[in-house]
Amino acid sequence: MSTSTDKRNWGDLVQAMLPKIVVAPTFVATLIFIYGFILWNAYLSFTKSRLLPRYDWAGTQQYERLFANERWWVAAENLVIFGGLFIIFCLIIGIFLAILLDQRIRAEGALRTIYLYPMALSFIVTGTAWKWILNPGLGLERLMREWGFENFTFDWLVNSEMAIYTVVIAGVWQSSGFVMALFLAGLRGIDDSIIKAAQVDGASLPRIYRSIIIPSLRPVFFSAIIILSHIAIKSFDLVMALTGGGPGYASDLPATFMYSFAFTRGQLGIGAASAMMMLCAVAAIIVPYLYSELRSTRRG
Amino acid sequence: MVEQNQQQSLLGRAFVYSALVLGAVYFLIPLFVMLITSVKTLDDIRTGSLISWPDQITFEAWSAAWTSACIGVDCGGLKGYFWNSISMVVPAVAISTLIGAFNGYVLTKWRFRGSDIFFAMLLIGCFIPFQVVLLPMARTLGFLGLAGTIPGLILVHVIYGLAFTTLFFRNFYVSVPDELVKAARIDGAGFFTIFFRILLPISGPIIVVSVIWQFTQIWNDFLFGVVYSAGDKQPITVALNNLVNTSTGVKQYNVDMAAAIIAALPTLLVYFVAGKYFVRGLTAGSVKG
Numbered sequence: 022m023s024t025s026t027d028k029r030n031w032g033d034l035v036q037a038m039l040p041k042i043v044v045a046p047t048f049v050a051t052l053i054f055i056y057g058f059i060l061w062n063a064y065l066s067f068t069k070s071r072l073l074p075r076y077d078w079a080g081t082q083q084y085e086r087l088f089a090n091e092r093w094w095v096a097a098e099n100l101v102i103f104g105g106l107f108i109i110f111c112l113i114i115g116i117f118l119a120i121l122l123d124q125r126i127r128a129e130g131a132l133r134t135i136y137l138y139p140m141a142l143s144f145i146v147t148g149t150a151w152k153w154i155l156n157p158g159l160g161l162e163r164l165m166r167e168w169g170f171e172n173f174t175f176d177w178l179v180n181s182e183m184a185i186y187t188v189v190i191a192g193v194w195q196s197s198g199f200v201m202a203l204f205l206a207g208l209r210g211i212d213d214s215i216i217k218a219a220q221v222d223g224a225s226l227p228r229i230y231r232s233i234i235i236p237s238l239r240p241v242f243f244s245a246i247i248i249l250s251h252i253a254i255k256s257f258d259l260v261m262a263l264t265g266g267g268p269g270y271a272s273d274l275p276a277t278f279m280y281s282f283a284f285t286r287g288q289l290g291i292g293a294a295s296a297m298m299m300l301c302a303v304a305a306i307i308v309p310y311l312y313s314e315l316r317s318t319r320r321g
Numbered sequence: 322m323v324e325q326n327q328q329q330s331l332l333g334r335a336f337v338y339s340a341l342v343l344g345a346v347y348f349l350i351p352l353f354v355m356l357i358t359s360v361k362t363l364d365d366i367r368t369g370s371l372i373s374w375p376d377q378i379t380f381e382a383w384s385a386a387w388t389s390a391c392i393g394v395d396c397g398g399l400k401g402y403f404w405n406s407i408s409m410v411v412p413a414v415a416i417s418t419l420i421g422a423f424n425g426y427v428l429t430k431w432r433f434r435g436s437d438i439f440f441a442m443l444l445i446g447c448f449i450p451f452q453v454v455l456l457p458m459a460r461t462l463g464f465l466g467l468a469g470t471i472p473g474l475i476l477v478h479v480i481y482g483l484a485f486t487t488l489f490f491r492n493f494y495v496s497v498p499d500e501l502v503k504a505a506r507i508d509g510a511g512f513f514t515i516f517f518r519i520l521l522p523i524s525g526p527i528i529v530v531s532v533i534w535q536f537t538q539i540w541n542d543f544l545f546g547v548v549y550s551a552g553d554k555q556p557i558t559v560a561l562n563n564l565v566n567t568s569t570g571v572k573q574y575n576v577d578m579a580a581a582i583i584a585a586l587p588t589l590l591v592y593f594v595a596g597k598y599f600v601r602g603l604t605a606g607s608v609k610g
Contacts, residue, residue, distance in 0.1 A: 036512065039431075039511075039512040039513075040427040040431035040433060040512065041427075041433060041484065041511075042438065043423050043424075043425070043426075043427055044424050044428070044436075046420070047420060047424050047443065047483050047487065048352075048439055050445060050480050050482075050483065050504055051439075051442055051443050051483075052442075054454065054458070054480045054481075055442075055449065056442070056444070057457075058453070058454040058457040058458060059449070059453055059454065061456075061457040062453050062454065062457055065457075067457060074460065075454070106472045114344075117340070118341070118344050121337050121341050121344075122339055122341065124340065126337070126338075129396060132341055132344075132345055134593070134596055135345045135348050135349060136344060136345070136348055137592075137596070137600065138348070138352075138592055138593075138601060139348060139587075140592075140599075141513075141537060141589055141591070141592035141599065142541070142585050142588065142589070143540070143541035143542075143543065143558050143561075143584060143585065143588070144541070144543065145541075145543050145558045145561050145581075145584070146541075146558075146561070146581045146582075146584055146585040147351075148352045149561065149565050149577060149578075149580075149581040150354070150355050150578070150581060152350075152352055152565070153349065153354070153358065153369060153574055153577065153578060154351060156574075157365070159366065159370055159574070163370050163371070163372065164370045164371045167370050173608065180459050189402075194347075194348070194351065198348065201605060202600055202604065203604065203605065206604060220588045222479075234538065246438045251448065254450060254461050255450050255451070255452075257543070257544055258543035258544065258558070261543065261547075261562060262562055262565065262566075266564060271552070275452075276450070276452055276544075278550070279452045279455075280452075280455075280544075280547075283456055284455075284456065284459075284548060289456060292456065293456055295452075296450070296452040296453040296455065296456070297453065299448060299450045299452050299453065300450060300453045301450075302450075303448060303449065303450050307448045
C-alpha cells in the first residue's frame with residue numbers, strides 16, 4: 022500500500038521535474054561553452070600564454086602588446102573602413118531594390134529569389150568568385166581593355182592600399198539582397214490607409230516616401246544596421262578567401278588577426294586579448310539594442 | 322493632362338523595371354562568370370575574357386575538381402571533403418533541431434522559475450563573436466580526444482546552434498494556445514505525450530525553417546572547420562579555400578570555379594527548393610545573429 026503511493030509520488034516528482042531535466046543539457050552547455058569559455062578566454066588574455074596556454078597571472082601584458090602591435094591597428098582601421106562602407110552600400114542598394122520591388126511588380130517572386138540567393142552561399146564561395154572576377158591580369162581589367170579602355174587598370178586585390186575595398190565589394194554583393202528582404206517586409210507592414218490618405222491630399226510619391234514611409238521604417242533601419250555591423254565585426258571567411266588578409270597584412274580584420282595570432286603564430290595570449298576586444302565591440306552594439314528591444318516588448 | 326500623367330507613369334514604370342533588371346544582372350553576373358569559366362579550357366581562359374562565351378564546352382574542370390584537384394599535398398579532389406561535410410551536417414542539424422524543439426516546448430508550455438532568464442542567457446549566445454570561445458574549445462576538444470575529428474565538429478556545431486534552434490521553436494510555440502496543453506494535462510497526458518501528440522504534428526513549418534537554417538549555417542561554416550579539423554577530415558569550405566589558395570603549379574581557374582560551384586550546390590539547391598522557409602529563418606534568425 023505504502024510502496025504504491027511512494028511509487029506514485031516518485032513518478033509525480035519525475036513528471037514535475039521533466040521539463041527541467043529536458044532543458045538541463047542546454048543549460049549546462051550554455052553555462053560552460055558560452056559563459057565559462059568567455060571567462061576562460063578572458064583569463065588566458067591575462068597570462069603569458071604563447072605557444073601553449075599558461076595559467077600564471079601576468080596582468081595586462083598581452084593587451085599592452087596588442088595595442089603596441091601595428092598590425093592590430095591596421096585590422097581595427099580596416100574594420101572601420103569595411104564596416105562603414107559595407108553598411109552604407111548594403112543599405113542603399115537594399116532600400117532602393119525594396120522600394121522598387123514594392124511597386125506592384127510582375128515577376129516579383131523571381132526577382133526576389135535572384136536578389137537573395139547570395140545569402141545561401143558560403144563566404145568562401147563568394148570570395149572565390151570575386152577573387153577571379155577582380156583578378157588583376159585576367160579579370161575585370163582584361164574585360165575593360167577589350168571593351169576599348171586601353172589604360173584601364175584594376176589591381177585592388179594586390180594593392181595594399183585598396184585590398185580592403187575588394188572585401189567591401191564582395192561583402193555588399195552577398196548581403197544587400199538580405200537588407201532588401203528586411204526592408205520589403207517593413208514596407209509591406211505599413212498601414213495602407215495612411216498612404217491613401219496622403220495621396221488623396223495630393224502628396225506626390227517621392228514626398229510620401231520621404232515624409233511617411235521612410236520615417237516609419239526606423240525600426241527596420243535600426244535592426245538592419247545592428248545585423249550588418251554584427252556581420253562586419255565577425256567577418257572572417259570572406260577575407261580569408263578573397264585576400265587571405267594580404268598583401269602582407271593590409272586587409273586584415275580583427276577576426277583574421279585573432280586567427281593568425283592564436284592558431285598560426287603561436288601567440289595565444291595576444292589572440293585571446295584580441296578576441297576580448299571583439300567581444301567588447303559586439304557588446305557595445307548589442308547591449309543597447311537588446312536593452313531597447315526588451316524595454317519595448319515589456320511596454321507593448 | 323490625363324495623357325501627360327499616363328506618359329509620366331509609363332516612364333516611371335520603365336525606370337522601375339530597368340532598375341530591377343539591372344539589379345538582377347548585378348546579382349547574377351558572378352554566378353554566370355563562375356559557370357562559364359568552369360566549362361572553359363585554360364587556353365580559352367587565357368585568350369578570352371570574363372564573360373566571353375567558351376570556344377568549346379568541356380566538363381574536364383568539373384571532373385578534376387571532384388576527383389583529382391590538389392588540396393595541399395593530397396590530389397584527390399573535393400569528393401572526400403564533400404562527404405565529410407555531409408557526415409558533419411546531417412547529425413549536427415538533426416541533433417540541434419531536436420534539442421531546440423524540446424527547449425522551445427519547455428520554454429513556452431512548461432515554464433518554471435528562471436526559465437526566462439535561461440532563455441535570455443541562451444539568446445546572448447547568438448551574438449557573441451565565436452573568436453572568444455575558439456581557444457577554450459580547442460583545448461576542450463583536445464582533452465576529449467575529439468580534436469581534428471568530425472564528431473568534434475558535430476559537437477561544436479550542435480552547441481553553438483542550439484541558441485538559434487531554441488529561438489525558432491520558442492517563437493513558434495508561443496503562438497500555440499496554452500489551453501490546448503492545459504486541456505491535455507487535465508486529461509492526464511504527460512510531458513512527452515503532449516509534445517508528440519499535440520505540438521509535434523503542427524511543427525512542420527518551423528522544423529523546415531530550423532533544418533534549413535542549420536544546414537546552411539553548418540555547411541557554409543569556415544571558422545570552426547578551419548580551426549578544429551585537420552588533413553582529410555576537413556569540411557568542404559576549408560578544402561575549397563585550400564584548393565583556391567594553393568600556389569604550386571599553374572593556376573587552374575576553371576577548376577577553382579567548378580570547385581566553388583560544387584561547394585555551393587547543396588545550399589543553393591535548398592534555397593531554390595525551399596526559399597520561402599529560408600527567408601523566414603533568415604529574418605527570424607538574423608535579427609538575433
